[in-house]
Amino acid sequence: MxxxxxxxxxxxxxxxxxxxxxxxxxxxxxxxxxxxxxxxxxxxxxxxxxxxxxxxxxxxxxxxxxxxxxxxxxxxxxxxxxxxxxxxxxxxxxxxxxxxxxxxxxxxxxxxxxxxxxxxxxxxxxxxxxxxxxxxxxxxxxxxxxxxxxxxxxxxxxxxxxxxxxxxxxxxxxxxxxxxxxxxxxxxxxxxxxxxxxxxxxxxxxxxxxxxxxxxxxxxxWKDVPNEADKLYSIDYKPLYELLGDRNKTTAFLNLLFYRPAVPLFDGDKPYSEFIIAFSILSNNGSFDKIYNWSCLDDMSRWKESLSLLSEQLAGFERVICFAPQNITASLQKYDLMESKDLNYKILNFREVLQQSDFHHEKVKYDFSLKNVFESVFPNKTLFEHSRIILNAMSENVIERNLITNDLEQENRALRELYSHFAH
Ligand code: SF4
Missing domain, CATH: 3.90.320 (Lambda Exonuclease; Chain A)
Incomplete structure (x- = not known):
């Protein structure tokens, strides 16, 4: 042994x-x-x-x-x-x-x-x-x-x-x-x-x-260390409001699911090339929520459809809020400048906005994720880890794959709550 x-x-x-x-x-x-x-x-x-x-x-x-x-x-x-x-x-x-x-x-x-x-x-x-x-x-x-x-x-x-x-x-x-x-x-x-x-x-x-x-x-x-996680977050509101600009624009919330396979799937791709495999859009017309979901999990070769669909679905909005670890406009530009250029200029990555406004809380020290930011702003609420969506998206099981739509929607609602908290 x-x-x-x-x-x-x-x-x-x-x-x-x-x-x-x-x-x-x-x-x-x-x-x-x-x-x-x-x-x-x-x-x-x-x-x-x-x-x-x-x-x-x-x-x-x-x-x-x-x-x-x-x-x-x-x-x-x-x-x-x-x-x-x-x-x-x-x-x-x-x-x-x-x-x-x-x-x-x-x-x-x-x-x-x-x-x-x-x-x-x-x-x-x-x-x-x-x-x-x-x-x-x-x-x-x-x-x-x-x-x-x-x-x-x-x-x-x-x-x-x-x-x-x-x-x-x-x-x-x-x-x-x-x-x-x-x-x-x-x-x-x-x-x-x-x-x-x-x-x-x-x-x-x-x-x-x-x-x-x-x-x-x-x-x-770390359980005996004075619990910094119970403290309130801090943020510098001056850059925050400057970055948010006009807060009365018609707004949609976009949750994009990217996939970065170690082994390239399509011709022309390198290892870890990134592409969109699903998205969810949340908006509100004044009286009820409107949701648009798309995914290509069953046939990833269709992924480029996402670019024209995004342009089409987001055309009526002046601002699109998302929360992503990467520079999202750079990611979209990489795919196809012609199709995504009208989208890029109105996308605001709220994660970057918060980071540039010196948002700080113990929870986000190691991982500036939507879950950690959300839970530090709303200490009585919880959100699942984004990786749950990635794991389900990669599952062989169709029932698990179908769960991602609901999860993308839930993350989008959390993002809207977060954005509204700071942009009210
Ligand atoms: S690495 Fe840190 S957390 Fe882990 S056992 Fe050692 S002291 Fe504890």
Missing amino acids: HILSKSTYIKGEQCVKALYLFKNRPFLRDKLSMEQRAKFKRGTDVGILAQQYFPEGINMTPSSPSQFGKKVAETMQNLSNPDINVMYEAVFQYDDTLIMLDIIVRDGDKWRAIEVKSSLSLSPTYYKDAALQYYVLKGCNVPISDIQLMYINADYVKNGELDLSQLFVFQSVKDYAEQYQEVISNNIANFKDIIKQPHSPKIPIGNQCDAPYRCEFHGHC
């Missing part, structure tokens, strides 16, 4: 208290945010494509944690089987540390180890991940020709069938991993020792609580 895994090791590098709590008091974890779930899903999709790059491999994924021991033994047997050249999720264990390697490929009389990342660039954490994998592989006496990170090529442009040899790029991290071996060995010894202690280590809260990842014990460790 192992004591550490890649994820618990990385947790220990961030904060040994987080590692201790995870191993001894896992019930103290914060609930998994939708944002994190969406990231995990993206990672998985790219992982499957990476396997296709090295076809006909044996998938070693254990069906349950009780299978780890069996899979470790099978992995070692497969290494000496000349008929097996590729394994996915091969399981290795050394120094009480268990790893699952994304891909391992026979390379002459050695093996090439590959760790897959769904990102466009490599972070220091990825290098550390790979160094740990290398430590365990070496400990298991696997002859390694190279250990590489396989990630997405930012310059790839889809043209016809997906070209996996162009979509992915490789970076050798063997030299780095070699240099890091002693550090890993010492860390593992230290982590195993800490886990056995009767009490959690006394680590004060600090920058490590949010870097490189937001710690899942945030709620537990």
Whole structure:
């Protein structure tokens, strides 16, 4: 039975208290945010494509944690089987540390180890991940020709069938991993020792609580800190009113749902190219609300219809309010200047307006989302995370996909309430 895994090791590098709590008091974890779930899903999709790059491999994924021991033994047997050249999720264990390697490929009389990342660039954490994998592989006496990170090529442009040899790029991290071996060995010894202690280590809260990842014990460790989240927000009204301009214009509220697939879907697109997959418009004619919804979830090749529909549906309004993390007018201009130019000039990204007006509240410190702004202005109300919509939009289940329309409408109503609060 192992004591550490890649994820618990990385947790220990961030904060040994987080590692201790995870191993001894896992019930103290914060609930998994939708944002994190969406990231995990993206990672998985790219992982499957990476396997296709090295076809006909044996998938070693254990069906349950009780299978780890069996899979470790099978992995070692497969290494000496000349008929097996590729394994996915091969399981290795050394120094009480268990790893699952994304891909391992026979390379002459050695093996090439590959760790897959769904990102466009490599972070220091990825290098550390790979160094740990290398430590365990070496400990298991696997002859390694190279250990590489396989990630997405930012310059790839889809043209016809997906070209996996162009979509992915490789970076050798063997030299780095070699240099890091002693550090890993010492860390593992230290982590195993800490886990056995009767009490959690006394680590004060600090920058490590949010870097490189937001710690899942945030709620537990920060609960005794004077609750800044209960305080009122602050804002500078002078720039706010200047940015809002004439508040008597006929106004519509627009909630756009963008999709940024790691793997390009259409010819001419690069990885993470952004496009609109659904939108909801909310307006009021004086006595009742008018709602217009559109989506292309069942056939994303129709997405460009959104641009002419948006122009058409928003034509009668002098102002369009939205709340988006990106520069929305730049996004629309990118698609098709001719179709969206009459729309761009009247769009106001309320998120940018609030940021430029120095809106501040503890809740928005790490994530200036509609949910956090809304809940800091209206402390007795709640809004779901926007990622819920993204996850449902990507679901295989048509019922879940259909839920997004209602959610987009709800977000739009929250946006209108927020806007009315400041623009009254
Ligand atoms: S919240 Fe901060 S101090 Fe607490 S376990 Fe996490 S990283 Fe460590």
